[in-house]
Amino acid sequence: MSVQAEQSIICMAIRNNARMQDCDLEPYEFESWQNQEIFKVIQTLVNAGKVADLVTVVEALEDACPGQEFAPYLATLVEESWSINSFEQCCEIVRDDFRKMQAMEIANDLKRGLESGDQSNAVDTAIQQLMSLNRAGRNYDHDMRSVMAAGIRLVDQAMDAEGLLGVDTGLADLNDCLGGFHSTDLIVIGARPAMGKTALMLNLALAAKESVGIISAEQGHEQMGLRLISIEGNLDSQKLRTGGFYDEEWDTLQKAVRRLSAKNIRVNDEPGISISGIIRQARDWKFKYGIKALYVDYLQKIRATDKRMKRHEQVGEVAGLLKNLARELEIPVIALAQVSRECEKRPNKRPLNSDLADASEIEKEADEILFLYRDEVYNSDSPDKGIAEIDISKNRHGPTGTVRCVFVGKFMQFKEIAPKTYQEQYGGAS
Template sequence: MNEKSIPQNTDAEENILSSILLDASAISKIADNLPVDAFYLSAHQQIYKAALELYYQDKLTDIMTVSSWLSDHKLLRNVGGRNKLAQLANNKVSADNIDSYTELVLEKYKRRQLIEAGNKIVELGFDTTIDLEKVIDLSEEKIFRITENKTDKFSPEAISNSLALIVKQLGQEVTPALSTGLIDLDKLMGGLVKEDLIVIGARASMGKTWLGCHFANHVALSYNLPVVFFSAETNKEQLTKRFLAMHAKIDSHRLIHNKVYKSEIAELSTALKVLNNSPIIIDDTPASIQNLTRMRSALRRVKYERGSLGLIVMDYIQKLGDRAASNRAQTIGKFSGAFKDLAKEFNCPFVALAQINRGVENQIDKRPTMADIKDSGDIEQDMDIGLLLYRDEYYNSNTSDKNVIEINVAKHRNGRTGVCKVIFDAAIGKFSDIIV
């Protein structure tokens, strides 16, 4: 490519540097948004890097301090000497416009990134030693990284940076968790914490899918955040009818069979309006073809189109992978580890539903333990929180716990464990607190 045709705006770059040298407060407006390599010219990169280093040390970024820093690091000659800095300082620009200059520089930077990514994708396309699925994943990742316009949040940094953020959050009483919508459960598990892998384990018909729907519905409507529900178990129509049942208070079994009474039409209409505006996204890719590449691709697209994710739900983990594999535990373990990675990558809680082994049916006390999770493998090791569900009514018709579900916080990496009871209407999937 001809050098002159490479996207760049060196005038805007000079204006940014001039603003920084002339106004001590200018750099604070752009330090977190403008990476060093956004500058096209190497000299400009080095001058900006010097200013950033001084800024992060709470020092002035005037011509004298920047010149001294560059000289100490044997870089002053590389940038054009003191004459270059004097030229920038004499460039009478208004620091009030630094945001506009930054937008111009970032626009050209993104174009250069796009060109670079395109060249890499072409190379990947020709490299037949890499699986096609991996090629597609790597190609997509390169494009989405450009759209995010962020530095790598997982890059190493001093603990002082984390401490500063924590102090700020404490001062503002910022909570790192989203409410579950259930008071007693929130008290036990501390809510749905970002980057946590939360596993809900239960036997069939205990209510684990309903609890996953409850979390998804609560986060989507209470926080107006996108929720992605991967349903390897049921199709999107059946899952949608579950959400509809929750809102319209119509028996889900009848809804699935399209049986609605005339007296229910008004509530059904209201429920349709509410859900139509909710940021719940359902992916019912069959388990036989669902994989981590497809999941990550779907999550990237939702994040790109709708913004930061509120919650990810997978129903359910044992449906995934090669079900004929000789070592199912190892296969499932790979997924649970990857789910934890996705929670960190997308900065939101990941709720994975899991089946409990049939063996609990032969026990006197049919309440499951963590060891009862089917093909457990590394699931228990990877999870941050493990919830086990039990309904006594399912086994004992004479129980005093009618319409009650026990939620056992059996594992809690960063908190306490314990059991709470909540009201559960299995017909419409409604969870509510027990009012004492």
């Protein structure tokens, strides 16, 4: 079917050169070598502003392929070739058949690689090639009609989702400001140690209600498991670590474990993982599990591709590649980041963009920058005990500002502020 579609494309293009403006095919996507050469000549002539008719195409083919006879085939093709499909449909047929052949070649290469014993490399290569093949089918050139149609689709989606276009954060005020975490965005969450940024990340991942992936370069999956059980089960994290919980709490723990086990969350806890390793893992998760978001703990822990680069260059490369990954997989990437101790030297210790380690490189790549701050970490008599602030210091899509929420330390939970409930249960200010 592909060869017939190729012949129809050539026939229609020679009869009306203007059709080439609607064709984004490349010669290598044609199955027949003859059709490849003919289409290449037509493409070259049209791009040069020349007429591509039967005479000029045959002359150009004689120059490009000396010794090959194209005239009889081309004359028959132009006179007799026809199709019930439109030009655009024929182009789609050729593109689809080409991608099918490419996919079969990738599958065959994977089979040979597995048989040779190089399983890890064969699988990684196949996943990367399939992802590239998928991207090759996308159209990146849009007129204003398609741009407006895409914009209206987002408006419709926002209305249907009551304003939440992105991945749910679990915090209504944060959703109101950001609209959730949006696909293709790099979101950086910065904080000093002990503020609870890893706990916040886990709360966000659980709230997503989607298939998500977590890269944990900071702690192992065992410790992460304890934190998740504490969050999900309203169980004291210290008791979980020491085994000091009561018998009646065991049932609560088991129920939390069953709920968590059913969630589609993937975790990679490889120590010192490289940015290349993260990209491979994220592609694999996207291909196998369709992840809707990726959470990374934390940005400055990720190894760059070249250790010889200066530190700020390494961080810049990691941030840039995480942003590219978000665009490639069409998911939000939420990366935690360490904040320098310079903020602790100021009377107001709330971090600023400049406090991010290697700030300029991160700020350049991030679509949103959030800072987590809890005043009680520095002030034991703070009137805001149990309150966490999430400062939106950069937001490419909307307003900046500060969102306040409840932090329940013993459960590792971040919750929306409900004054009466909070005071009754936890005894803090709201």
